[in-house]
Amino acid sequence: MKASAGGYARASDVRQALEMLAASDGSGRVLAGGQSLIAAMNMRLSTGDILVDISRIEELAGVRETSDSLWIGALTPHAEIGRNALIRDHAPLLSQAVGFIAHAAIRNRGTIGGALAHADPAAEFPAGVLALGATLHVEGLDGPRDIPAEDFFQDIFETAIDDGEILTGISIPKAASDERQTITEVARRSGDYALAGVCLVKRSGKHRLSLFSVAPKPVLAVQAMAELDRGDIEGAVRALQADIDPSSDTQATATYRRHLAGILLRRAVATIQGESE
Amino acid sequence: MTGLFRDKVDIALTVNGEPVEARVPAGQHLVDFLRASLGLTGAHASCEHGVCGACTVQVDGKAVRGCLMLAAQADGAEVWTVEGLSDTAEINDLQEAFVERNALQCGFCTPGMLIAVKELLAGGGVPSRAEIREHLSGNYCRCTGYEAIVDAVETVARARAERGAA
Numbered sequence: 001m002k003a004s005a006g007g008y009a010r011a012s013d014v015r016q017a018l019e020m021l022a023a024s025d026g027s028g029r030v031l032a033g034g035q036s037l038i039a040a041m042n043m044r045l046s047t048g049d050i051l052v053d054i055s056r057i058e059e060l061a062g063v064r065e066t067s068d069s070l071w072i073g074a075l076t077p078h079a080e081i082g083r084n085a086l087i088r089d090h091a092p093l094l095s096q097a098v099g100f101i102a103h104a105a106i107r108n109r110g111t112i113g114g115a116l117a118h119a120d121p122a123a124e125f126p127a128g129v130l131a132l133g134a135t136l137h138v139e140g141l142d143g144p145r146d147i148p149a150e151d152f153f154q155d156i157f158e159t160a161i162d163d164g165e166i167l168t169g170i171s172i173p174k175a176a177s178d179e180r181q182t183i184t185e186v187a188r189r190s191g192d193y194a195l196a197g198v199c200l201v202k203r204s205g206k207h208r209l210s211l212f213s214v215a216p217k218p219v220l221a222v223q224a225m226a227e228l229d230r231g232d233i234e235g236a237v238r239a240l241q242a243d244i245d246p247s248s249d250t251q252a253t254a255t256y257r258r259h260l261a262g263i264l265l266r267r268a269v270a271t272i273q274g275e276s277e
Numbered sequence: 278m279t280g281l282f283r284d285k286v287d288i289a290l291t292v293n294g295e296p297v298e299a300r301v302p303a304g305q306h307l308v309d310f311l312r313a314s315l316g317l318t319g320a321h322a323s324c325e326h327g328v329c330g331a332c333t334v335q336v337d338g339k340a341v342r343g344c345l346m347l348a349a350q351a352d353g354a355e356v357w358t359v360e361g362l363s364d365t366a367e368i369n370d371l372q373e374a375f376v377e378r379n380a381l382q383c384g385f386c387t388p389g390m391l392i393a394v395k396e397l398l399a400g401g402g403v404p405s406r407a408e409i410r411e412h413l414s415g416n417y418c419r420c421t422g423y424e425a426i427v428d429a430v431e432t433v434a435r436a437r438a439e440r441g442a443a
Contacts, residue, residue, distance in 0.1 A: 002325070003305075003306065003347070005302075005303040005347075007284060008282060010349075020281055023281055023282075031347075031350075034347065035327060035345050038346070039326040042344065042345075053349070053350060102327075102415065104396065104397075104412050105341050105396075106415065109339075109345065190414040191414050
């Protein structure tokens with residue numbers, strides 16, 4: 001169908017975007033790459049939005065490094081995440097994730113900030129930043145604030161971004177030299193949303209495991225992580241079942257998603273162990 | 278502040294090398310602007326939620342979905358459609374290979390397919406058949422079964438690599 005927008009304005013900097021959002025009387029929607037928002041507007045899941053286009057705000061794009069972390073601007077497109085050398089070196093999980101996200105033309109315009117703010121429970125980047133222990137930076141007219149990934153994702157399509165705030169970027173701790181990161185998923189067709197997926201990070205002998213498409217939001221599987229730290233992989237597969245809360249839909253049953261979660265965890269562990277040898 | 282937001286947005290861009298100025302509805306898709314306002318009906322509006330790839334056009338050098346980008350967002354952009362790329366003969370070899378290898382029947386997907394392939398081959402080298410399939414995974418074809426499309430792309434990639442090496 002055709003999109004229905006209530007109005008459009010393009011911001012040239014963050015301050016102007018925040019003022020526009022404040023002026024929109026609660027109808028404002030932040031438009032970045034638009035690869036989820038415009039699709040939702042086309043399906044009339046969202047109508048009459050006042051669009052605040054932030055896609056040209058230069059200060060929100062790019063990747064920078066500090067001594068111990070990477071800053072990724074919210075407007076960095078998926079395709080750039082996939083080819084960026086800093087990300088490949090210091091947060092390879094995100095580079096790998098790009099290959100699972102939609103298709104080339106969508107990766108050219110879709111942005112990491114858009115994906116995180118949209119918070120689709122089946123999307124790769126939200127689970128990825130959760131496993132990586134990222135910090136999300138948001139800004140409102142009252143100033144900036146930092147939100148740990150653990151607190152950012154609240155429910156299906158719901159985040160800790162308040163009305164009138166914009167996600168400006170994320171910071172990710174740089175991977176240690178012996179750190180291992182991997183992401184894997186099962187989807188019916190290349191580029192489809194995953195039926196289930198896992199992100200696994202092993203950092204200084206400790207594991208961080210997150211899953212997507214198995215709950216209303218990306219899940220940090222803390223019980224399974226404890227088992228992995230003990231070296232009990234089958235224990236982790238069992239414990240995982242208490243960490244997740246999948247639902248059934250036309251794509252897969254909850255039972256099948258639970259089955260896949262265990263399979264994917266074993267695969268992710270095998271990948272990480274294979275790399276360590 | 279209410280004057281901030283426009284129902285109609287003035288845009289100035291280049292389409293197929295020619296400057297275009299227009300006033301577009303805020304919610305209008307780029308592909309609908311190209312088709313309805315400019316008469317460039319090569320890119321097709323089909324699924325309208327980014328799945329089928331029939332609306333794929335080139336914006337600032339990159340393949341994008343014409344149904345997931347607003348015309349308002351194309352202000353200042355350089356847009357190319359299959360019509361322009363045909364006129365410049367830039368993808369002539371690709372078009373000939375599609376005909377030669379029977380890589381189209383009804384032709385509905387072909388303009389989007391050509392622009393997706395153009396981007397893949399712009400990277401140089403000869404992609405594997407798996408890489409070609411992966412790159413085209415967002416462009417649906419309901420006629421050919423894809424095999425002939427992959428053949429055509431592979432043929433052109435090899436021919437270009439040989440020309441480059443010669």
